[in-house]
Structure formats: C-alpha cells, structure tokens
Amino acid sequence: MSGPSKSELQLLLRAGTPLALASLVQTLVGTIAVAVAGRLGEGTLGAVGLGSAVYFTVAVLGVGVLLGIDPIVTQAVGRGDTEHARRALAQGLVLALLLCLPLGVLATRVVAGLHGIDLAPETLGSVHAYVWGRLPGLAPFLGFVVLRSSLAAEGRTGHVLTAAVAANLCVLASAPGLAEAHGPLGIGWAESLGAWVQAVVLLGCVRPRGLLRLVGRLELIVPMLRVGVPVGLALVLEYAVFAGVNLQVALLEPAALGAHQVAITWVGTLFMLPVGFGGAAAARVGQALGRGDVASARRAGVAALAIAVGFGAVAALPFLTIPRLLASWVTSDPHAISLALPLMGVAALALVADSAQAVLAGAVRGAGDTRFALLASLLGHYGLGLPVGFVLATRGGLGTTGLWLGLSVGLGSVALLLALRFIVVIAPLGRRAERCEPRSRESSLPAPWPGPECSPHPSLGPETSRLHP
Known part of the structure; x- marks a missing residue:
C-alpha cells in the first residue's frame, strides 16, 4: 500500500x-x-x-x-x-x-x-x-x-x-x-x-x-433537496425491501419467521458499523473534491471500500463458524435455532454486500451523485434481488433461504453498480490529477488544471457546481 x-x-x-x-x-x-x-x-x-x-x-x-x-x-x-x-x-x-x-x-x-x-x-x-x-x-x-x-x-x-x-x-x-x-x-x-x-x-x-x-x-435549501431527496427515497426503498422479505417469509414459510428474525437481528445490528464509515467516506470524498484534489477523493473511496469489505468479511466469520451460538443469543427456541443455521451462511454473504453498498453510497454522496444511487437501488433490489429471491423461494423450493439469497443478490448488485459509478467518475479524474500535480511535493495544495487534459470530468462538474450557488 x-x-x-x-x-x-x-x-x-x-x-x-x-x-x-x-x-x-x-x-x-x-x-x-x-x-x-x-x-x-x-x-x-x-x-x-x-x-x-x-x-x-x-x-x-x-x-x-x-x-x-x-x-x-x-x-x-x-x-x-x-x-x-x-x-x-x-x-x-x-x-x-x-x-x-x-x-x-x-x-x-x-x-x-x-x-x-x-x-x-x-x-x-x-x-x-x-x-x-x-x-x-x-x-x-x-x-x-x-x-x-x-x-x-x-x-x-x-x-x-x-x-x-x-x-x-x-x-x-x-x-x-x-x-x-x-x-x-x-x-x-x-x-x-x-x-x-x-x-x-x-x-x-x-x-x-x-x-x-x-x-x-x-x-441552500433547494441544493440540499436536490441531493437529499434521492437519498431519502433510496433509504425508504431499501427499508421496504427488508419489510417485503419479512412479509414473504410470513406468507410462504410462517414457521421460519423466528429463524428469519435471528438472521435479520444480527445483520441489522452489525450493519450499523459500516453505516458510520459511510458517513466518514462522504466527508473525506467531499473534502477532497472541495479542494480540487480528486486523487485524494479516489483514494478515500477505495480506502472506505477496503474497510467495508474487510469488516464484512471478519464479521461474517462467526456466522459461518459459530452460527448456533449466535442464534442462541437471540432466541431460546430450539426449532427456530435449527431453522436459522442454514440462513446464517447466506446472511454472512448479505452482510458483506450490505457493508460495501453502505460505504460506497457514502462515497458517491460526498460527490453529490445521489440520483444514480437511487437508480442503483431500484435496479439492484427491485429489478434483481426481490424477483430472484421469490423465484428461488417458490419455484426453487428454497423457501426462506431463497429469499435471503435474493436479498444478497440485490445488495451485491447495488454495491457493484455504485463501485462502477465511483470508478468511472472518480478514478479517471484521479489519474488525470496525478499527472497534473507539480513535481515538487512540498506544497500540499493541488496543482491547477491548465487544459482539457487536467480539467474536471463532465460527469462531476455540473453535479457539484450546483451545490454552491
């Protein structure tokens, strides 16, 4: 590194x-x-x-x-x-x-x-x-x-x-x-x-x-609304996805509601940690773009993603190694614990994907690029996740496990779309900025961008310029 x-x-x-x-x-x-x-x-x-x-x-x-x-x-x-x-x-x-x-x-x-x-x-x-x-x-x-x-x-x-x-x-x-x-x-x-x-x-x-x-x-109210309304809608849509999965479990496999609650309790609790790092990613990316240092913005996004994936992987290990113990901390019902065991492995996958998308959402929010995040949520959850989960649960005969697989697909799709967006928009800017930096590294101020080679990417310029009337 x-x-x-x-x-x-x-x-x-x-x-x-x-x-x-x-x-x-x-x-x-x-x-x-x-x-x-x-x-x-x-x-x-x-x-x-x-x-x-x-x-x-x-x-x-x-x-x-x-x-x-x-x-x-x-x-x-x-x-x-x-x-x-x-x-x-x-x-x-x-x-x-x-x-x-x-x-x-x-x-x-x-x-x-x-x-x-x-x-x-x-x-x-x-x-x-x-x-x-x-x-x-x-x-x-x-x-x-x-x-x-x-x-x-x-x-x-x-x-x-x-x-x-x-x-x-x-x-x-x-x-x-x-x-x-x-x-x-x-x-x-x-x-x-x-x-x-x-x-x-x-x-x-x-x-x-x-x-x-x-x-x-x-x-500044209108610029805030322009950036914030898509974030609010995306959060509501994501919350509705989890509520929808809960409803589908109740309708398709009522006996598994307890097991589903075990998995959702652990994922929901641990998910709060990457949410915090998403806020830090928004701050670091926004600060870097504010001073015109897109190379630092790129590094901040990549570092945030590394933290999220690393945390998700470490947090998922107990789901795979001691699932019975984790389930017993949520419920004492032996039947619910036995049904929760196969769900915990899928929940581990969902946690990694959810951690990544939470931090990446913060990174693109710091760049003011929230409308794409809303689109990614619609495509990932409602275009892929929920339909895949329903098919796996019903026609695939996987029941609640199938619904959780669909949830993981949706979260992973959102994370992938946000990662691609960040790479496509920020990474090219970072590489151009690095070529335009002065040879002397004594000053911490970014070098000016004298021409088209060193000018901001059109995808970011209009979006961020609207934030400062």
Missing part, C-alpha cells in the same frame, strides 16, 4: 470509528425500549414494535433528505470556506424543522391506516400512544442528523459518540418510570427525551452562536 493510500486509510479509521460506534450505540435505544415494553406485557411489546416500525419508516425519509447537506458542507470545509459550511449547517437545521410537520402528519396518517388491519383495539390504541410519544423527538432527531454531518465534515466525530452514549443513559434512566406511569406513551416520551439530549449535546459542540444570522435567504 502506497504512503498516501495508507494515510487515507488511517484518517478514515480515525474519523469513521466514532461514527460507527455511535451508530451501533444508537440501536441500543430501541433495545432498551423493547426490554421495558416487554415488562408491561406481550400486547405492549407488540405495539411498541409496530409503532417503532411506523416511526422509523417515516423518520428515515427525513434522514435521507437531510443527508443532502453532506456534499455541501464537506466540500465547503475542503476548500476552506468556513462561512459557507456554517451557513449550510444553519439552513440544514431550518430544513430539519420544516420537515417535521409533513413527516409528523404522515406518521399519524400511517397509524390511522392501521385501523384497516385486523388488530385488537387495545393494540391499535397502544401503537397510537407510542407514536404520539415519539413525535416530540422528531425535530431533535432530524437536527442531530444535520449536526452529525457538520461535525463529520470537520473531523470532530468523537462528539457524536458522546451524544449517543448520553442519549442511551437518558432513556435507560427515564424509560422504566415513564412506562410504569404512562404505558406505551411513556416509552415514546423516554425515547424523545433521549433524542433531545443527543441533539443538545451536539448543538453545544458546533458553536451555535451566530448561526441564526446565517439562515439568510435559505438559498
């Missing part, structure tokens, strides 16, 4: 590790809520699980839209334009507030739509109460996404982990008492309180004084 590539790998690990751990720690909030709900009875547990699924489906759309700030703020930091980065932060927080009303209304409409399902009235009431308890935490949750992107762009990712730990401690301390007094509504309130703690901690880290005057004419 060359010196610059090794250095980039170290920088990514340094920035990405706190983000990865923070993503993993954030999943514990849901675990705490489920554990507290379980103490109130099976009905409350099911209602909190369903309500959480409704809330997360709506919230993830807002998360994706707000990730549109990534290329704007990272490229501003890269070119040393601190005021533009601060303006993007201020207007990103405004966008987070603007999204709260439509997303909140959407969440309540989805809950109202559950009345058409054959659920017990008390369960519907508990779902409704829980979601209403979560809604006060929507604004700080979305604000946290913007603040996290800003801190990641500056390389100050340790604060994100601190905020996530603080949120967990808050929920752990408040959830039992609130649940005892108010039931599912109290559990929702506890999670909302954790979201506020998380956001306030990060807000104190970004020096909030002076942000209000930078709101201005909200001229």
